[in-house]
Amino acid sequence: MHNIYARFNGVSGLWSTCLIALAVAITLSSFVFTADPKGKVDLASLKVFHTKAKRYPYKQEELGFVKFNITADLRPLFNWNTKQLFVYLEAEYTNAQGVNNTVVVWDRIVRRKEDANIVQSPKNKYKLRELSRSFKNVSPAEFSLKYNVMPYVGVLTYGEAARTASFDMPEALDAVS
Amino acid sequence: MFSEEIKTLRRLGFRHLLLQILNFASVIASGLMLWKGLGLFFNTESPIVVVLSGSMEPAFYRGDLLFLTNPANERYHTGDITVYKIPGAEIPIVHRVLETRDILVSNSTNESKNDPTRFAKYAPGPNQLLLTKGDNNHVDDIGLYSGLDFLERRHIVGKVRGFLPYIGYVTIAMNDYPQLKYVVLGGLGLLALIQRE
Numbered sequence: 001m002h003n004i005y006a007r008f009n010g011v012s013g014l015w016s017t018c019l020i021a022l023a024v025a026i027t028l029s030s031f032v033f034t035a036d037p038k039g040k041v042d043l044a045s046l047k048v049f050h051t052k053a054k055r056y057p058y059k060q061e062e063l064g065f066v067k068f069n070i071t072a073d074l075r076p077l078f079n080w081n082t083k084q085l086f087v088y089l090e091a092e093y094t095n096a097q098g099v100n101n102t103v104v105v106w107d108r109i110v111r112r113k114e115d116a117n118i119v120q121s122p123k124n125k126y127k128l129r130e131l132s133r134s135f136k137n138v139s140p141a142e143f144s145l146k147y148n149v150m151p152y153v154g155v156l157t158y159g160e161a162a163r164t165a166s167f168d169m170p171e172a173l174d175a176v177s
Numbered sequence: 178m179f180s181e182e183i184k185t186l187r188r189l190g191f192r193h194l195l196l197q198i199l200n201f202a203s204v205i206a207s208g209l210m211l212w213k214g215l216g217l218f219f220n221t222e223s224p225i226v227v228v229l230s231g232s233m234e235p236a237f238y239r240g241d242l243l244f245l246t247n248p249a250n251e252r253y254h255t256g257d258i259t260v261y262k263i264p265g266a267e268i269p270i271v272h273r274v275l276e277t278r279d280i281l282v283s284n285s286t287n288e289s290k291n292d293p294t295r296f297a298k299y300a301p302g303p304n305q306l307l308l309t310k311g312d313n314n315h316v317d318d319i320g321l322y323s324g325l326d327f328l329e330r331r332h333i334v335g336k337v338r339g340f341l342p343y344i345g346y347v348t349i350a351m352n353d354y355p356q357l358k359y360v361v362l363g364g365l366g367l368l369a370l371i372q373r374e
Binding site: 027098101102109111126158 | 235236254255256257258273274275276277278279280299300301306310312317319326337338339340341342368
């Protein structure tokens, strides 16, 4: 009964049970933290330009260019089970056919609590484009600042920190080169 | 070294050996049932995946374990982390959704794939076009889609809901060093056979 297999089996069984229990406890513990911080985001500028389409250079395409100001203190989202925040600005509009579109125009990874007080005035990192290649007749666009809390162990959670009013997409301008 | 074990194996006889094989088979079968059951429940072909690349660092590293769900009537949103599989590519990819377009995708294959304006005609509908990007990559994934402009729902394996670090590294190690796989499997099998109740 007391041979090496039995001992090894017992010890490794105990260890894995303890590890699983610990992981479950940590996962459950993060449900206690229900921080829901709010911030502010406004548009500084929203312009649309005619450009050449990326994959089809003989076609024209309209691209949106956004500048915005973010003030959001997301430090309350950091608890002992927060590995990092993925913070992103999403543009949302409905096109002329009635198709609902959401596009991420900016994102940032926050890995430390000290960096989670976000005061920034960036412009779009990713292209704001439309399936029909034109923003003509689209609904007014709303921009929202969202975040994804990524844990060391457990469940990924999402939230919204701020939202702008609706902005009409302006008439496309010719790009100055 | 194993002489004692072989002696006990002789003593216990052929029926005992069969019983142990049956036990071993039932362990494997219940594992498979659990896997497939979870897959059915969460509507995904693989409810648990191991991260194989560094394209989502620092969120996910190689060897981390992800738990997926794929509810049929739930839309994907920007910021969701999806696992997708392009036909022709063997390895599923874990990346974050950058764009969603809620359209009605027709399943007709006659449509010209080369017509760049074909999406413009699409009406709103229950399907979605998705564009993804890895957090650690500088550009979006269009280059990975083998000619497609967007992912569609049928390419998506699931949405990442839960995270467990490191555990999956065992499978990566087994793939990188096949000898280890045989040693572990052989060892487990041998243990199951010569174990005494």
